[in-house]
Amino acid sequence: MNTPISSSTFKRSVWLEKHPKLGISLMDHLFNRLDGAYPNRWRASFQSKQAIANWRDTWSEAFEEEGVTTQIISDALRVCRRTCDWPPSLPQFLKACKPALDVDAALYEAIDQMRARQHGRDQWTDPAIFWAAARVGEYDLISQTFTALKPRFEAALKKVLDGGGIQPVPARVPALQGPSAAESTREYGRQRLDELNAADVIKNVSKRGNLDWAYRTIEDEKATGKVPLNKLTIARHAIFNVTGEQV
Template sequence: MKLQTSSISPLNDWLEPRQALDGLALIDHLFNRLDGLYPNKWRAAFANDMAIANWRTAWAEGFADEGVTADEVRAGLKACRRREWPPSFAEFFKDCRPSSDYQVALMEAVEQMGRRESGTDRWSHPAIYWAAVKIGSYDLSRKTLRELQPEWNRAFGDQLALGRWPEIPERRPALPAPGHTHSAEVGKETIKDMLRRLKGEADDYAKGKSESVDGA
């Protein structure tokens, strides 16, 4: 039976029984899938029921905190077919979300939404644009990358799961209100300020993730 394709976020979504999975919780369904991929290896790694319960809680919390979607878990399971040994959470998470594609896409969304008002936005993929529309330019321009990341992971994951996307509509620069016309130089400086803020947040975010790993 397949995992559902809807976005997963709250911890309870991973732990509560689901009728579509014959009464199993998503995390238990994942346990069984991993057991099927690694017969005589997966269950052998757990000394007792307490060890399984600890795994269940730790992985469910990890998925909820990171905003992992069911489609990403499916990608992680697919990657396991090429692994000879069962993955740790960190290894499985990397397989669910290869490299830092989601974070790079978020940074593009923040930058290009900032440029869209002037009609100078350039998007590398329509899924990034439509995920940005889902979150909204207001939140993208005011929240930090750390605050945006979980919501972005869900919105972007949902878009990637679609497989097909409408074209990105052309944005015509809005006419300024009377008495509020800005020069091109002022507009460029505004964008530069935004990019400096974005870079600073990205550096802080990367540093924070590194420190959290080192302190784990």
């Protein structure tokens, strides 16, 4: 870059500081790389020095939030050169920073980690895999074959990735455990529902969707303790399959 552009960012970022080896900031270096990859097209997008400063602030902030590293930037530039005829927007560049997930590997992970999640030992390499698994459903992932699951999981993963705003993997609420010899199934079930505070889950109207019947089942169990165990189990599975909640 011929003339350094001053940034308006009030909180300095490592991306905006002068790099000791480059002699310019990492953002200036990225600007130059994109200008070289898209001669005329890239620089033409900026009509003023302030426009460049705004670009630097916005992109560096996104890199900080997304945990982007210099190696990731190098990989993303290669992806852009192969796939983008025009200079990438920020969302496009951030997508290039994230390598495409291997569906087969992601599904194997989903199956293994859903089993481990039953015991609170799940570890996910990417939260998108968890949310795709939640869309398919814990019971189906554990009970169905890989071949049967793959098209459903692939479609679920695509929806999760396309939707953006992927949330972290939530902590699993302990599942109902079997009663001891001194407790009846019904008494133990009512006790555990109290411990899980099912009423708070029921009040979360924003997540109900078409699951009112399932939440009513949980509510009836808490109030009466007379809901058949199989009906209660179906309701809990339905809630988890749609929302990822354990109730």
